[in-house]
Amino acid sequence: MFQSNILKKKVKESRGDQIFSYFNGIFMFLISLACLYPIWYVLVASFSSTGAINANLGKLLWPQDFSLGAYSMALRHPLILSGFRNIFLILVLSLPLQMFMTILCGYFMAAKNVMFKNIIVSFFMFTMFFSGGLIPMYMNQRQLGLYNNIWALVIPGALSLFNAIICKTAIEVIPDSLTESAHMDGAGDITILAKIIVPVIKPTLAVLLLYYGVGLWNNWFNAAIFIQDNELLPIQNILRGVLLANNQTLNQGAGSADLVNQYAETIKYAAICISTIPILCIYPFLQKYFVKGIMIGSIKG
Template identity: 60%
Template sequence: MKKSAGDRIFDIINVLIMLCLVLITLYPMYYVLCASVSSNTYLVAHPGVLFWPHDFTLGAYKMTFQHPLILSGYRNTLIILAGSLPLNIVMTLFCGYFMASKNVLFKKYIIFYLMLTMFFSGGLIPAYLNQRSLGLYNNLLALIIPGAVSLYNAIICRTAISGIPDSLVESAYIDGANDMVILFRIIAPLIMPTTAVLLLYYGVGHWNSWFSASIYIEDNNLLPLQNILRALLIANSDILGGGESVGDEYNSYAETIKYAAIIVTTVPVLCIYPFLQKYFVKGVMIGAVKG
């Protein structure tokens, strides 16, 4: 069909708006990348727009990877991910399977109680006192155990499980399978796209989390990576420059190391996301259309 002049003008305006949105979205990332490899002296003397690196140097990245707190932050974050993700997925599968099961005693009341926790909580002070009484204060377990399951993610899992035909589960029962066998050998393989989305949700959540560590972790060597980054960027802390081993050399990269730290903490998620994008789209669409 031949487009009218009005249609062509509308398309041009749409393209221009989209290009502006792309520029607004990508330029901050491009600026951070350019600033991380530019001279510290130039950034301090010329704040504002930056279109290309000036006095190219990788010194900020060298300082970032050499500092023990950055390395310990990476280590702690990876430990949290390794301990949390298997626990998150198993607990979410249990909760989703329960909510999707039929003919469960008191199921309606239990689900109501679970839903209540999405709107009301005990508060920060009781949670803090509970962590201390359990001996989890200043321990990485305080960042793993309390967030073992997200009810929102469990609802997504429940929706995926509900899409599996009841006849498949009933035939497994007839063959002598129990609930554990049905869950992990029949249902879990059938909802792998949803599981991949939940892994992405949980993984990004743990990677970006900083508040819980700021409450429950006292030792700097146990802080996750995002808390180190926050201390560097927002709190204006000298946490990275406190050691004598870095001292003056750190000060010579005081500005550019902030941008290098942003790149270092962001790139891993950017590298993983493309591999899970197709599953992410499926997960977002779960429950969007009700048949």
């Protein structure tokens, strides 16, 4: 009873601790503000006019001359529409393939008593640190007939060894008694993988799905190298083109010269918001798995 009363008493902080907590809170608030304000500026600027942005450089807190014209122009731009179509096609083709390859690779690396396992895993690890470089990869893509093809953005990235190692770590945490009892009941590796391992490591797979999805959504370099036709470019490459475009280029795809002059800057901010919002909408559905999934296997015992 005496100990419980002591625990219930509020521990009084020293004056030095209070001062530290006060300034630490102010410092973290300023850091958070510095990180959030650029995002808020882009969002507010997308609903403003070009004149308002030029008149309030760097200090735009609320939409000035509120208008949806920039979004209307951005959504009418044919390349932005094709960019969204291409990135969704890439996600549909890549994500199932990447998750399938990652689970198989992780299961193999976590398996015990496999012949030549150490040698094969050594080859896997070698690819994490050494590669042929950009020019051999470019020549390889052309010889395989993947140049200027949507599959050039799908097949080369079918497996991330880093993600496979995360999957391997999650599988190793599963008690051996589960898989051993399944083997004794006559279950094969495919049955064990599909009905025991995959359901158990579902949080980790959700995190890897998010990793792959964000990586595909933000990847623009491979498309810039291997895709020639603008109609096959994903949204991030189109966004880069819009950010670097001049008024004449926007005029060809988005609207009249007067509208382009009015929204020459805001259409760029609108394009940033349009390309960012979809991936932000997906994250809350996977957030509950994120910390749990990434921490699986980090502590044993």
